[in-house]
Amino acid sequence: MRAFLRVDQISKSYIDGAGGAEAKILNSASLEIRESEFLAVIGPSGCGKSTFLQIIAGLMPPTSGRVLLCDKPISGPPAHMVYLFQQYNKSLFPWRTVRDNVAFPMQMRGAAAADIEQACRDYIRMVGLAGHENRYPWQLSGGMQQRVAIARALAAEPRILLLDEPLSAVDALTRMELQSLILEIWERQKLTILLVTHDVDEAVFMADRVATLTVSPARIDSIIETGIPRPRDPITTRERPDFLTFRRDLLNTLLNRQHAQIPST
Amino acid sequence: MLTRALAILLLCVCLPAGALAQTTKLRVSTNQNIDAAAFEAAKANGYFAEEGLEIDTTPVVGGAVGLPAVAAGQVQIAASNLITIVLGVKNGLPFKIIAAGDASSSAPPDLAGVAAKPESGIKSGKELEGKRLAVNTRNNIIWMFARAWVEATGGDLRKVSFIEVPFPQMVDAIRQGRADAAFIVEPFLSVGLKSKEIEVIGWPYATVLKNAPISQWVASKTYIDQNPQVIDKFVRAYNRGTDWINENNRNEKWVSLISGYTRIAPDIVRTAATPLFVKSMDVGQIEKSIELMRKHGLLQAGDRIDVPGLLYRTVASQK
Amino acid sequence: MKKRTAGIVLLILLLLLWEASARFGWVKSENWPTLVAVLEVTYRQLLSGELSLVLAASMARMIVGFVIGSLCGILLGLLLGTLRTLDGFLTPLVEAVRPIPVPAIIPPLILFLGIDDALKIFVVAFSVFFPMLVSTVGGVRNVDETLIRTARTLQTTQGSILRFVILPAALPSIMSGFRISLPLALITTVVAEMIAGSSGIGYVIVRAQYAMQPQEMYSAVLCLMVIGYLLNLLFLLFERRLIPWYHLSENA
Ligand SMILES: Nc1ncnc2c1ncn2[C@@H]1O[C@H](COP(=O)(O)OP(=O)(O)OP(=O)(O)O)[C@@H](O)[C@H]1O
Numbered sequence: 001m002r003a004f005l006r007v008d009q010i011s012k013s014y015i016d017g018a019g020g021a022e023a024k025i026l027n028s029a030s031l032e033i034r035e036s037e038f039l040a041v042i043g044p045s046g047c048g049k050s051t052f053l054q055i056i057a058g059l060m061p062p063t064s065g066r067v068l069l070c071d072k073p074i075s076g077p078p079a080h081m082v083y084l085f086q087q088y089n090k091s092l093f094p095w096r097t098v099r100d101n102v103a104f105p106m107q108m109r110g111a112a113a114a115d116i117e118q119a120c121r122d123y124i125r126m127v128g129l130a131g132h133e134n135r136y137p138w139q140l141s142g143g144m145q146q147r148v149a150i151a152r153a154l155a156a157e158p159r160i161l162l163l164d165e166p167l168s169a170v171d172a173l174t175r176m177e178l179q180s181l182i183l184e185i186w187e188r189q190k191l192t193i194l195l196v197t198h199d200v201d202e203a204v205f206m207a208d209r210v211a212t213l214t215v216s217p218a219r220i221d222s223i224i225e226t227g228i229p230r231p232r233d234p235i236t237t238r239e240r241p242d243f244l245t246f247r248r249d250l251l252n253t254l255l256n257r258q259h260a261q262i263p264s265t
Numbered sequence: 266m267l268t269r270a271l272a273i274l275l276l277c278v279c280l281p282a283g284a285l286a287q288t289t290k291l292r293v294s295t296n297q298n299i300d301a302a303a304f305e306a307a308k309a310n311g312y313f314a315e316e317g318l319e320i321d322t323t324p325v326v327g328g329a330v331g332l333p334a335v336a337a338g339q340v341q342i343a344a345s346n347l348i349t350i351v352l353g354v355k356n357g358l359p360f361k362i363i364a365a366g367d368a369s370s371s372a373p374p375d376l377a378g379v380a381a382k383p384e385s386g387i388k389s390g391k392e393l394e395g396k397r398l399a400v401n402t403r404n405n406i407i408w409m410f411a412r413a414w415v416e417a418t419g420g421d422l423r424k425v426s427f428i429e430v431p432f433p434q435m436v437d438a439i440r441q442g443r444a445d446a447a448f449i450v451e452p453f454l455s456v457g458l459k460s461k462e463i464e465v466i467g468w469p470y471a472t473v474l475k476n477a478p479i480s481q482w483v484a485s486k487t488y489i490d491q492n493p494q495v496i497d498k499f500v501r502a503y504n505r506g507t508d509w510i511n512e513n514n515r516n517e518k519w520v521s522l523i524s525g526y527t528r529i530a531p532d533i534v535r536t537a538a539t540p541l542f543v544k545s546m547d548v549g550q551i552e553k554s555i556e557l558m559r560k561h562g563l564l565q566a567g568d569r570i571d572v573p574g575l576l577y578r579t580v581a582s583q584k
Numbered sequence: 585m586k587k588r589t590a591g592i593v594l595l596i597l598l599l600l601l602w603e604a605s606a607r608f609g610w611v612k613s614e615n616w617p618t619l620v621a622v623l624e625v626t627y628r629q630l631l632s633g634e635l636s637l638v639l640a641a642s643m644a645r646m647i648v649g650f651v652i653g654s655l656c657g658i659l660l661g662l663l664l665g666t667l668r669t670l671d672g673f674l675t676p677l678v679e680a681v682r683p684i685p686v687p688a689i690i691p692p693l694i695l696f697l698g699i700d701d702a703l704k705i706f707v708v709a710f711s712v713f714f715p716m717l718v719s720t721v722g723g724v725r726n727v728d729e730t731l732i733r734t735a736r737t738l739q740t741t742q743g744s745i746l747r748f749v750i751l752p753a754a755l756p757s758i759m760s761g762f763r764i765s766l767p768l769a770l771i772t773t774v775v776a777e778m779i780a781g782s783s784g785i786g787y788v789i790v791r792a793q794y795a796m797q798p799q800e801m802y803s804a805v806l807c808l809m810v811i812g813y814l815l816n817l818l819f820l821l822f823e824r825r826l827i828p829w830y831h832l833s834e835n836a
């Protein structure tokens with residue numbers, strides 16, 4: 001299969017604080033994403049997941065390497081690719097109501113007012129927030145805020161969605177609900193999703209393939225294809241033997257690698 | 266419609282030309298205090314109008330505002346005081362005095378005096394050592410004469426501190442002990458004296474320089490060169506105002522004129538001392554004033570002031 | 585509600601103290617009129633229409649100067665806040681000019697602007713400009729990077745980011761700039777009117793002082809206080825309309 005989105009040996013170094021020393025975060029990370037697939041990238045906290053995903057989103061230039069979308073190198077956020085921030089509370093516009101937040105990308109596109117009205121209603125209903133249109137983000141719970149962010153991302157009509165730990169800050173039950181919601185939307189809208197997470201359970205439950213990032217400087221270590229059938233059910237899928245096997249193997253690699261790190265640091 | 270528009274157009278073209286031949290508009294800035302009495306008399310009695318001048322008066326506070334406005338060309342004629350005018354000329358602003366304004370008298374009561382609390386024991390510059398003497402602004406005419414008076418009455422200038430207090434607040438400043446003495450102008454002085462809480466301890470003008478030139482009327486050299494006949498008309502009308510003020514000294518018309526434009530109550534106007542309204546300037550007195558400016562650091566040794574050049578021909582002068 | 589009553593009681597007590605101190609000669613000065621005399625003058629001038637003329641002249645100058653000064657401050661603030669390169673060489677200049685007190689620049693300004701409204705409006709605009717600039721730059725610098733990146737990933741152009749993200753996000757800070765510069769504009773207007781001209785509250789105050797009509801002066805001061813109070817009230821209403829989300833989210 002032809003690479004839809006290709007990450008080609010990207011490296012990233014940050015200038016570290018006042019000292020000016022360079023800290024290398026990503027080291028020649030490469031990854032190929034297929035059209036319409038759901039790919040999860042897992043890695044421990046602080047290993048460079050957000051950095052990796054923001055470079056793909058064109059929000060940050062890599063120090064070296066490039067990202068190709070349909071064989072064209074990207075520079076800046078490409079159309080039809082939306083990055084969903086880990087900190088949803090910081091990424092919603094506090095001066096805009098739920099409706100106006102969702103309307104934002106359409107307004108930026110210059111869509112007609114009537115179309116915006118209709119689409120807002122649809123997207124808000126899709127994420128289950130009907131009736132909350134006129135509330136401000138800070139009047140909503142964390143899970144509801146993330147739903148607003150999802151609806152707003154959908155309003156940009158993406159073909160690729162980059163999700164940066166979208167559910168790490170919500171409670172366990174809400175997380176499961178939102179996982180199902182995202183899967184439903186993914187299937188319905190025929191999206192390509194790249195999900196970054198440190199939650200192995202979430203990665204295996206949602207993705208077709210799971211890639212692992214090593215600890216710093218990070219690179220893509222291994223990729224596994226789960227082949228767990230869809231549609232996936234929050235309870236029964238998690239009881240499947242293959243689910244449990246993948247989960248155990250991935251946890252092992254992640255944890256072992258961390259154990260191995262301890263003596264050297 | 267068209268004919269009407271044409272008529273209006275015609276009117277617009279012809280009117281200013283016709284009007285210009287008859288009246289000249291002059292913008293004059295004044296302090297609206299007693300110094301402007303002759304000017305206000307000329308205005309009120311229609312002397313300017315008789316010369317074909319239409320006067321638009323702009324009040325300013327202090328002599329330091331009118332002069333830059335003249336330099337900027339926004340005001341054609343301004344009242345100021347000799348010290349400020351000389352400082353402006355020194356700084357390269359091309360002014361000329363076109364009319365003498367007023368001068369201090371030769372004997373008390375004068376238009377300004379140094380006052381203190383009677384119980385303070387301060388009688389001269391000597392007793393002011395270590396004390397505070399209020400003037401309205403530093404580096405101006407009041408400040409200079411206050412310094413000259415302190416020196417003339419035995420005080421050491423290095424030991425007297427000069428503080429700035431606006432004229433209207435000087436009596437209160439002495440009362441409340443914020444100043445030990447103040448160089449106060451009329452009518453604030455006579456009103457303060459009425460309360461018996463202050464008394465005059467010195468008359469700096471009479472002590473330092475009798476008949477000292479106080480305020481004058483200036484225009485810029487450029488304006489004078491381009492409109493000599495306007496200046497002639499202005500000064501002619503102004504001098505008639507001076508005559509009127511001198512002839513009607515303190516009669517009811519005089520009181521109501523001054524009370525009218527200053528808004529000071531007639532009773533206060535009646536009892537306040539006034540300056541001498543003059544039509545000519547004494548070159549010797551100007552030179553003495555400039556000498557004082559050098560002595561008190563307002564002019565440096567190298568600053569050359571051309572005294573005859575300061576006076577336009579409309580100011581009668583005497584040696 | 586209780587707080588407000590206490591405030592009013594305090595105000596009335598102060599006014600009574602004023603009246604008594606002048607009436608019974610506790611404060612001895614020709615410049616200290618009784619409150620009744622002041623109110624009398626105010627009432628007379630209110631009836632004659634003189635007062636509204638004076639106030640209108642001052643308010644017009646203040647508003648024009650305020651609008652010009654704050655617009656310039658906000659626009660330059662947005663530029664300085666967003667363009668780092670411009671910031672490098674403009675900030676030293678701004679910092680050098682900022683501490684200049686308004687009265688100090690007036691005499692040289694007269695040479696260029698004269699003594700009419702141009703001068704007064706400029707001076708008001710000048711005094712308003714810096715607080716507006718500083719609060720706008722501060723507001724822009726404090727906009728969370730996440731908001732800007734969010735807008736970028738949602739395909740927002742640079743210009744739209746400025747208008748739809750940075751400006752509204754910086755608005756609370758800009759509003760606090762307004763709050764500082766509003767009374768400043770009023771004071772500067774009055775100070776400028778004291779220098780030259782024959783209209784406005786500043787002129788009335790100076791004229792009354794030199795004419796020894798203190799009741800007229802305090803009547804003008806009283807009006808000034810009322811205007812200041814009303815302006816603040818108006819501002820709070822305006823702020824509540826413009827950034828309702830800000831105060832509410834602070835409490836949330
Ligand atoms: N702007 C920056 N300047 C310097 N260092 C940075 C910057 N952004 C991130 N880093 C560093 O890069 C490393 C990776 O950060 P990143 O946010 O990509 O990690 P992450 O895997 O997303 O972490 P988390 O699981 O906490 O979200 C961290 O050590 C972080 O301190």
Ligand SMILES: [Mg+2]
Nearest residue numbers: 049050086164
């Ligand atoms: Mg992260």
